[in-house]
Amino acid sequence: MFIRNDWYIAAWASEIGSKPGDKPLGRKILNEDVVLFRDQQGKVAALENRCAHRGVPLSCGEIVEKGIQCGYHGLIFNSTGACVEVPGQTVIPPRSTIRSYPLVEKDQFCWIWMGDPAKADPSKIIDYPYHNDSRNWPHKHDMYPIKCNYMLLIDNLMDLTHLGFVHKKTIGGNARVHVDAKMDTTRKENGLHYVRWMLDCIPPPTYSKSVKFGKERVDRWQEFELFVPGAIVQWSGATDSGTGATEGKRDGGFSLRLFHGITPETDKSCFYFWSAANGYRQDDPAATEQLFDEIAITFKEDWVILEEQQVSLDRYPDRNYVEIAADGARTHANKVIARRLAEEAAESAKKSEPAMA
Numbered sequence: 001m002f003i004r005n006d007w008y009i010a011a012w013a014s015e016i017g018s019k020p021g022d023k024p025l026g027r028k029i030l031n032e033d034v035v036l037f038r039d040q041q042g043k044v045a046a047l048e049n050r051c052a053h054r055g056v057p058l059s060c061g062e063i064v065e066k067g068i069q070c071g072y073h074g075l076i077f078n079s080t081g082a083c084v085e086v087p088g089q090t091v092i093p094p095r096s097t098i099r100s101y102p103l104v105e106k107d108q109f110c111w112i113w114m115g116d117p118a119k120a121d122p123s124k125i126i127d128y129p130y131h132n133d134s135r136n137w138p139h140k141h142d143m144y145p146i147k148c149n150y151m152l153l154i155d156n157l158m159d160l161t162h163l164g165f166v167h168k169k170t171i172g173g174n175a176r177v178h179v180d181a182k183m184d185t186t187r188k189e190n191g192l193h194y195v196r197w198m199l200d201c202i203p204p205p206t207y208s209k210s211v212k213f214g215k216e217r218v219d220r221w222q223e224f225e226l227f228v229p230g231a232i233v234q235w236s237g238a239t240d241s242g243t244g245a246t247e248g249k250r251d252g253g254f255s256l257r258l259f260h261g262i263t264p265e266t267d268k269s270c271f272y273f274w275s276a277a278n279g280y281r282q283d284d285p286a287a288t289e290q291l292f293d294e295i296a297i298t299f300k301e302d303w304v305i306l307e308e309q310q311v312s313l314d315r316y317p318d319r320n321y322v323e324i325a326a327d328g329a330r331t332h333a334n335k336v337i338a339r340r341l342a343e344e345a346a347e348s349a350k351k352s353e354p355a356m357a
């Protein structure tokens, strides 16, 4: 079960073809097959990935002047899903329109709405202006297709005590420091915000490789905000110990921003859209590359653990699992998602009730 009436990231804008002859992008989202392309006016569009003629996926076709052309017998559909051309005849058959989905390009993402189109309000899409600020936040991005339920990835990002174990050679460092971090959590209606402080600690390898700290020890923070169903924004860094990071003086050390976008593909797989922005040596493209490479290794460490976890959960579906103190944020996130699912279920049950005479 997935929350449907909300925005999910369908793709990076750069993944979507636009020129006649380009391949459209086929992707399964929330168990539905969609095809993504950009029309000749430059607008991105999402349609069901199934031709109205004989059902061939439109992602096997190509982008043309008038829209997207099926690769089998050449029917063309525009960005609203209307069939606009049938080779060899002038009449467009009735019922040849296919489903279209609201799709909005913003901050280098394409956000899709899989629920009731009448409810799709683009002003509800979160802002991530750092993707448009290459001077202060130069960044690189990627997408990992992970074979696990999307909730496992949200869980992973809600409990950072894993850093000292899964990522001890990269961004994590000493496990004790993570387990003992002071964590302030603010629960919100549609997610949560937390900040974790690791004061007067040795910086992890990624940090000390990237900047020269003035002291041997640093004050380190990790700030996360979750927006259900699948966006998490992160700001992390460190400055010389005792120089005021906790009071907001966070310039001059190491600082990065990560975006984590999580979109269910199926019940057992999801897409992990992420970007890493360099907030410490902005004029040095090699630093942005190095950061990206380090984060890529880090997230691949998560990828391995999450897929193993999914296999194991499938093997023992009836086991009960214990909660520990570190599960607080994860538990709240799970509750918000469960509440949203229940609200949607109640709404659709109400809609399907027979009208009173």
Ligand code: FES
Binding pocket: 051, 052, 053, 054, 055, 056, 070, 071, 072, 073, 074, 075
């Ligand atoms: S199946 Fe698409 S044109 Fe025939």
Ligand SMILES: [Fe+2]
Binding pocket: 156, 162, 163, 166, 167, 298, 299, 302
């Ligand atoms: Fe991780």
